[in-house]
Amino acid sequence: MNRLAWVMCAAVPAAVVGWLAWPRTAAPAVAGIPVAGEKAGGRHPSTPDFPLGQGSCAAAGCHGGPASETLRKGPSSGCWTCSATYWAACDPHTKAYAALTSELATRIMVRLTGERAPGRPTIEAAQDTRCLACHTDPALAPATVPGLAAGRLLTLRAEGVSCEACHGSPGRWLHEHTTWTAATRVERYAQTGMARLYDLGERATVCAGCHVGAPKDSARGYPVRDMNHDMIAAGHPRLNFDFADYQRSLPPHWHERDRIHPVPPSGDLNFEAKAWLVGRVAHAEAACRLLADRASRSRHEGDCPWPEFGEFGCASCHHTINGESGLPFPAPRTGRLGVPRWQPVWPVTRPDDVNRLAGFGLAPAQSKAVAAAITALKEKVQKPRPSPQEVVTLGGDAARALQALRVELVQTPGSQVRFAVTGLMAAVAAQNRVPELDRDEAGQLLHGLAAIERTRVESALKAGRQLPAPEPFDRVFDRLRLPRGTLRFDVPRQAQQDLTTLLGSVR
């Protein structure tokens, strides 16, 4: 054979083999990774549809890297590599499930379900969906979860409120979320159902789902999350939530930054003030949804008490009756006599204050809609026996109005939020309205002041200025702090003046 023939004998098979082996697509066809042309949002058939647990996130190469630097110095842009480690090391949500095995939980369950043996409740807290719904990933709370064996289910529950409880079940985003960028993030989150925790309002809503309550979510397999008065009477602590304060207290396993703009704007110095107000709105929104859900369940199911006492402020019933003696702990004096008041979520549940925020230019249309909706709702709720039908409708309306306000506030610059909030607080002081606030509202107002104070500290730190003196603040906090275990309706008189002064000096 001639040389050409030998070359052809070598080259042609090589070309054929090369053609056969050359990848046809840009991405390797590995199971689980969506390929181009695959229907957007479709779940890959091999991706599990049930919760995977923290172990899946905490691979050393993913989110389970060494966390010593972050634990020492705080979060930075690379801290995502050790989020899971950091969380496991110091996040209080790790203890949520263990609380169900505590002595207090045993006592609560004995009171709720009776005893099957001395000291042993008929149903243990760790087996009761009502408790598991908040004390672990809600998707793990039902008695059985498709795809999970019983033993695995118990193991996953024992992780507490772990990654998936807040970030969502990973079935649709697990394999692709490593490829997302700021440009694609918003669209991919929406398509795959990952919780949009980059949005402050959505984050507050996720927190409020357990820390306030939420209706059943069949799409995600979540049971209803309703910690009601029966459970409080059995001994469960009441839920007294403030989003900004809780967020501030939580050791952060994330780096707070903008995740959806390719060129992120500089950090918001007024982040704390904005987080506070957005949190109040999200809290009220969750409360309205839960209220509507309770009203609805009371009509269709026998197990939802109506009226639900947990909807009302605790001290509006639980105050000692002291006649006209002028002693501490007087009875509430505003509003219709003899009827308990709906839970305060200051300033959102005071329509006048919401209108005042609108007057400072803060989401005027949405604020006014909220004020009207809350007014209509309170009129129907503050009765000895509110009508469930009316409450379902009005509660839903109020929740939607609050959602619109929340979305608008998240888009609003932090400086504008802070301006409106400080203006509102100064107005409260100037009109001497502190005496008409009840103790819960005063506490919520104080959280707001604390948030504003934190923004002042942030600004001072950033600008290299001297930090504001903590003494005036600490003094009011001390005056308002009651001995452990005290519950009262009013603000102590000596604290009213201090609080008014502090409000007047807020900037």
Added chain:
Amino acid sequence: MRTVVCVILGTLAAGWAVAGASAPEPQQRAGEPARPYGIGTPPGLAQVPAQSCSAAACHGGGQAGRVGSEYTSWAPEAFAAGPHDPHARAYRVLFNDSSTRMAKALNRGPAHKDALCLKCHAVDGMKGASAVADGVGCGACHGPAERWLAVHYLPDWKALSNRQKWDDYGFVPTKDLVARELNCAGCHVGSADREVNHDLIAAGHPRLAFEYTRFHYRPNYRKHWEERVPQPDFEIRAWAVGQVASLRAALAVLRSRAVRAARNDADTPWPELSEGSCFACHQGIARNPFPESRQEPPRGLQGLRGGHGRPPGTVPWQPWYSSLGTAAAEYHGILFHGLPGLTPVNLTPLRAEMEKRAPNPVEVARTAGQAIDELDGWLAKWQSSESGGTPARLTPERSQELARLIVRGAVTDDGRLKDYDWDFVAQRYLGLSAVYHANGGAGTVAEWRDPLVTLRQALAFPRANSVRFNSPKDYRPADAAGPLKSLRTITTSRSGR
């Protein structure tokens, strides 16, 4: 001749006028359950002002405390300080600070002109401003005098039975305990058209927590009569009749509220919060009332399910009036010898409905009506037994037995409270005190004194800055369980059971 005929005709006409007027309808028709008589105001009879009774030759004789000077003993002017009759001042209190504040808080006109207040703070149906200003005058308790005013001092009056006095003349037989206490309860508990609900209480009205012997034996209550029945019969029988009469009145109020609520009456809040135990809600919850529950199960309390198997968070229904009233079925054998067949009134279905968060008013009205019928049957039998003279003589042994029944209903064998509600325990205390007091605190009851004093201290409302609270701020159920357990031991060992 003409004169004689005219005189005869005139006499016949006068006799017809006196005797021929139709008597009030008998209280019981054929087929209806038996009802006690002598309660309320018979329809169509007019009230006569107290001024009419106060003539010096009648009841205003000027010698307070003696027969013939009852008005003098009662009148507000007689005793400006010290023991007096508070009923005489019932109208005046409508002018004080508390009443004025209440009227403003409720957005109503002045209290002294408000029909809602005057129904209890004056004689119901009285006309004329000065007569209203008498307060709870003679007619409120003795009945409208229109028909008996002219005959009640005649010799034949005493020969009439209580029943005849009531049926024919509308005279309330106050010596009859059942009639007396049902009339008291008509204001002090309420009736179908008189009530103090939670709106009024929230505005500042004191709570109506009526117990007959507690009111009767108040140290500063100057009575204008003396009891004919000797101790200890009177006080203990009055206590037992009071329990049943108060319960009957409370049920009448409840039924009236339920009927109005079923019609969606705008002025009737439902569920009515004052049907629940006051201090089940109005307690300071931050301080743990069960501190001994660090270990499970807690000692001194029966589980923590609230007594009577109530789930936590349930507001108990009316323990003040209902916790002992039905138990009187056990007592009647002690108090009214030979009285047959009193079956205990079963309040369980009513309690179960009322302890729901939203009780069905139609169902409540029905079951309350049934309970009222049964209680009326009891009271009618007790009433005829009283007037027939068959009440049993109460001996110290029977006192002991009665006390044992009261205590057994409150604590178990091993000293655990069956219900820790303040009202429940307080009623037990009052019942035991009545028995103790009836026996003069001596003899077999002498050793009850210390546990009763301890129990009272456990229940007492605290004081601060020399002003008293209106709720039991520091009440701890375990403090009540101890003395009740002692009393159970004492009464059980004595009676040998």
